Amino acid sequence: MNASFLLFTLLNTGFILLVSPLFMSLIKKVKASTQGRKGPNLLQSYFDLRKLMKKEVIYSPNSSGIMRITPYLNLAVLILASLFVPIVFIPEAPAGIGNIIVFLYLLAIERFFTALCGLDAGSTxxxxxxxxxxxxxAVIEPTMVIAFAALAYVLKTVNFHEMFAITAGSTIPKSPTLTLISISLFIIIIVETGRIPVDNPATHLELTMINEAMILEQSGKNLALIELAHAVKQTILMAVLINILAPWGLATKVTFAGLAVSCLYFLVKASLLAGVIGLFESSIAKMRLFRLPSFYMMAFFFSALTILMEVFA
Amino acid sequence: MNLLEAFIYSAIIALIAGTVLPLLYHSKNSRKASFVLSFLSSILLLIFAGIILYTGKEPSFPAFRFLPGLDFTLATDRLSAGFILLIAAVTLGVSIYSVEYVEHAKSEARKDIQAALTNLFILSMLMVVLAGNMVGFLVFWEIMSLSSLMLVLHDYTSEENKKAGLFYFIMTSLSTAFLFMGFMSLFSLTGSAEFGQLDYPTSSLTLPFLCLFTGFGIKAGLVPFHKWLPYAHPAAPSSISALMSGVMLKVAIYGFLRFLLSVATPELWWGTLILIAGTLSAILGVIYAIKESDIKRLLAYSSIENIGIIFTGIGLYLIFKLEGVESLALLSLVGACFHAFNHALFKSLLFLGAGSVVHATGTRNIEAFGGLIKRMPYTATLFLIGSVSIAGLPPTSGFVSELMIFQVYFNSSAIPDPLLKVLLIITLSVFALTSALAAALFVKLFGITFLALPRTKYAHEATEVPKPMLLGETIPAAFCILSGLFSSRILALLGFDLGIPDMLLLGLILAAACGLVWLAVRNSGPAKARMSKETWGCGILAQHPTMEYTSAGFSEPLVVIFKKIYRTEISSTRIYSDTRESIFKNGTARIHLIKFFEERLYLPVASAVSLVSSQVSKMQNGKLDTYVLYVFIAVLTLMTFTRYFA
Known part of the structure; x- marks a missing residue:
């Protein structure tokens, strides 16, 4: 633990927690405008969270401790995961922070407990x-691992911090293979954040429900924590894609101006990406559940292709 | 006699005493004393193994003489010390658990026998690992197989268990036969029964390799030799399943490693074969497990998966060693051994937990469970620790070993051969699928067993198990967490600097983050949570357990996605009452789950064997003069043979 890392912990995590809800509303706004609606206020997600924080928590008598600890655990896991993805500057992190395999498995913790939570109250x-x-x-996991392995192949490291230091050093994407990986990463964002065509975050209809179904029993501040954790996950995954595809402006040294520029650049780039996600969601229909594995195969294909290109180059 | 010898001999004597005691004195106290003895011996063994692992001493103790020239020696080095540590760590928990568990057997005689055989089983596994030469290895290997067979046949009156016992007996004999062949061919090559460096041309080692790979593969439960596991585990008492799955499979891994590490120049195809077999076992094991709803059979399939992961690590070790990337070779070998250790602990924890659940409800079918977290909160917590660890979630130990293997894969750009790289990419994606499916499997197992409403009256009336059983589960659970958190420190202490992330740091940050989140929202909103009357269900009047998701329902999407692998045959015949086949009259439909390995591999072999033996048995008519004739023909043949060919 050094000063640089402590500063990074405060700034990076604070910044991610602060801006995450913004992108949630932004995507809703983009979707609304493509449908000819006005859409919510850009700060709506913050209002929602504040409202939920004030409401009382209601538990089903059938539910157990799993329901009670999961909201806290999920947000804590994502706070830990946020240390793996530098947005404001790249610190001198202790060994192991930034390891992409640990990162993948932190997301798995969140998934594991959310799924248990879904079973906890005994609702269908x-x-x-x-x-x-x-x-x-489970079906998307090979794609995720191969995409991240492809990153490791191209950038010769398994640590996000080192990867971003490499990409941030250059002004354009280092190799065309990184662009290919970006397609897979984009699909991974869509899948992991439960967006169309995989899941529909806007409905509570059992035909489409995945994420919304599991948190149906959550209420009050617990629901707020889960929603925030979900937003943080989206921001982190977006940041991974941004730092690979368009790493301009990410500070590698700590200066006040550098930090400000990093934050500003990130806001602009992430807003653009959120816009793209919104447009993507609007332009495609929800897929049948059992058609999804072939959609995932596409992402798998792009990342496997990347590795093959690197292998035979 | 030095300190190390004192440790090992007193541990062995304690186990022997533990075996004999319940057979001599038939009382509850003698059974208790027998498990106390195995507990004490495992503490001694832990210290012994710890010393050897730390100092790297390689003591060997001459013990006794089978035949002139065939001394039985006990020899240890760091490899066997690692596996002794594993045996001792599992025994620690199992012996405490058994004190109470064994008392639930059907009759007094069975209780005594179970206590005695448990000790004998532990002793024989320990001696296999300690054996300094092939003869000792095989003798104790056979004792290990037979004592576990008797334990599998513990409840011998049930028809199902008889079949399981027979299946296990055939498979384990087959394993011994292959080992015998492998060791014989090594003996004829080296002229010595000692385990030593095998510095011979690889062509002469092909036969021993294939024999030993098959022999140890059968015992470890590698696909396609895995079928005995899902039969034997449900039949055996849970504490024995914990020992069999946790330790006995690892003893096979030990034997295989002992051979493999002594070969000076292995070949690349060995590594490729092991890697592919490991990957296949891992994925098929977990896919079969997903569909299972018998709690112990599910865990047995999951053991096949984990054995697959261990073999994957061993295969990667060989490949990277031969490609000259020493650092990654070491990482995969340590990863495989560490996973063996971790699997021993979390799988014994899960089997003990399953034993508690079965004890409390009286059934193994998870569709009958539900809501047990309210009735058995401690068992549930411990089972959750095991599930989290086996699902490979940080910062538990199960994650660390999977991380090592992933790390090897991710760094595999270091090897030059492009075709090998393609193989590694394919196995990596299958490996990723395996680990994600394992997470799905344990969400299902834990969720359906412990959460929601009880589905039957057995689950409804379940109560928490006695304290010794809980204590027995606590020990492996503590190991799962501690050996995960301190993994990099422990490995550094043993001299392995592998550059893996520090789980303690991650764990501390995670705990701190949990605390901070709790502090931050503590004062917002109404202080007290409200209890609703029941789970919301679209306005239904009362929630009923039949509305819950079942085990089969939970795994249905995966069953549909992987339906090619399950090979479900759906056939139907229809009879129509008119000639144009439009008015349906009658018909039958059938869904048949093909047991692929059993029907396509085991049965053909078995029927071929029984065909040959039925021919041979015709020669046996029980008359003395016929046998004298056979002897005469045999002697004549031999004489001709030696005259013309020798």
């Missing part, structure tokens, strides 16, 4: 959501 919806989430996440 929750069970359905858990079953679908675990099945689909």
């Amino acid at each position: 919806f929750g069970g359905m959501g858990s079953s679908r989430l675990m099945s689909l996440s």
Whole structure:
């Protein structure tokens, strides 16, 4: 633990927690405008969170401790994961922070406990959501691992911090293979954040429900924590893509101006990406559950292709 | 006699005493004393193994003489010390658990026998690992197989268990036969029964390698030799399943490693074969497990998966060693051994937990469970620790070993051969699928067993198990967490600097983050949570357990996605009452789950064997003069043979 890392912990995590809800509303706004609606206020997600914080928590008598600890655990796991993805500057982190395998498994913790939470109250919806989430996440896992392995192949390191230091050093993406990986990473964002065509975050209809089904029993501040954790996950995954594809402006040294520029650049780039996600969601229909594995195969193909290109180059 | 000898001999004597005691004095106290003895011996063994692992001493103790020229020696080095540590760590928990568990057997005689055989089983596994030469290894290997067979046949009156016992007996004999062949061919090559450096041309080692790979593969439960596991585990008492799955499979891994590490120049195809077999076992094990709803059979399939992961690590070790990337070779070998250790602990924890659940409810079918977290909160917590660890979630120990293997894969750009790289990419993606499916599997197992409403009256009436059983589960659970958190420190202490992330740091940050989140929202909103009347269900009047997701329902999406692998045959015949086949009259439909390995591999072999033996048995008519004739023909043949060919 050094001063640089402590500063990074405060700034990076604070910044991510602060801006995450913004992108949630932004995507809703983009989707609304493509549908010809006005859409919510850009700060709506913050208002929602504040409102939920004030409401009382209601538990089903059938639920157990799992329901009670999961909201806290999920947000804590994502706070830890946020240390792995530098947005404001790249610190001198202790060994192991930034390891992409640990990062993947931190996301797995969140998934594991959310799925248990879905089963906890004994509602049919929750069970359905858990079953679908675990099945689909199992099928997407090879894609995620191969995409991250492709990153490791191209950039010759398994640490995000080192990867971003390499990409941030250059003004354009280092190799065309990174662009290919970006396609897979984009699909991974869509899948992991439960967006169309995988899941529909806007409905509570059992045909489409995955994520929404599992948190149906959550209420009050617990729901707020889960929503925030979800937003943080989206921001972190977006940051991974941004730092690979368009790493301009990421500070490698700590200066006040550098930090400000990093934050500003990130806001602009992430807003653009959120816009793209919104447009993507609007332009495609929800897929049938059992059609999804072939959608995942596409992402798998791009990342496997990247590695093959590197292998035979 | 030095300190180390004192430790090992007193541990062995304690186990022998533990075996004999319940057979001599038939009382509850003698059974208790027998498990106390195995507990004490495992503490001694832990210290012994710790000393050897730390100092790197390689003591060997001459013990006794089978035949002139065939001394039985006890020899240890760091490899066997690692596996002794594993045996001792599992025994620690199992012996405490058994004190109470064994009392639930059906009759007094069975209780005594179970206590005695448990000790004998532990002793024989220990002696296999300690054996300094092949003869000792095989003798104790056979004792290990037979004592576990008797324990599998513990409840011998049930038809199902008889079949399981027979299946296990055939498979384990087959394993011994292959080992015998492998060791014989090594003996004829080296002229010595000692385990030593095998510095011979690889062509002469091909036969021993294939024999030993098959022999140890059968015992370890590698696909396609895995079928005995899902039969034997449900039949055996849970504490024995914990020992069999946790330790006995690892003893096979030990034997295989002992051979492999002594070969000076292995070949690349060995590594490729081991890697592919390991990857296949891992993925098929977990896919079969997903569909299972018998709690112990599910855990047995999951053991096949984990054995697959261990073999994957061993295969990677060989490949990277031969490609000259020493650092990654070491990482994969340590990863494989560490996973063996971790699997021993979390799987014994899960089997003990399953034993508690079965004890409390009286059934193994997870569809009958539900809501047990309210009725058995301690068992549930411990089972959750095991599930989290086996699902490979940080910062538990199960994650660390999977991390090592992932790290090897991710760094595999270091090897030059492009075709090998393609193989590694394919196995990596299958490995990733395996680990994600394992997470799904344990969400299902824990969720359906412990959460929601009880589905049957057995689950409804379940109560928490006695304290010794809980204590027995606590020990492996503590190991799962501690050996995860301190993994990099322990490995550094043993001299392995592998550059893996520090789980203690991650664990501390995670705990701190949990605390901070709790502090931050502590004062917002109404202080007290409200209890609703029941789970919301779209306005239904009362929630009923039949509305919950079942085990089969939970795994249905995966069953649909992987339906090619399950090979479900759906056939139907229809009879129509008119000639144009439009008015349906009658018909049958059938869904048949093909047991692929059993129907396509085991049965053909078995029927071929029984065909040959039925021919041979015709020669046996029980008359003395016929046998004299056979002897005469045999002697004549031999004489001709030696005259013309020798």
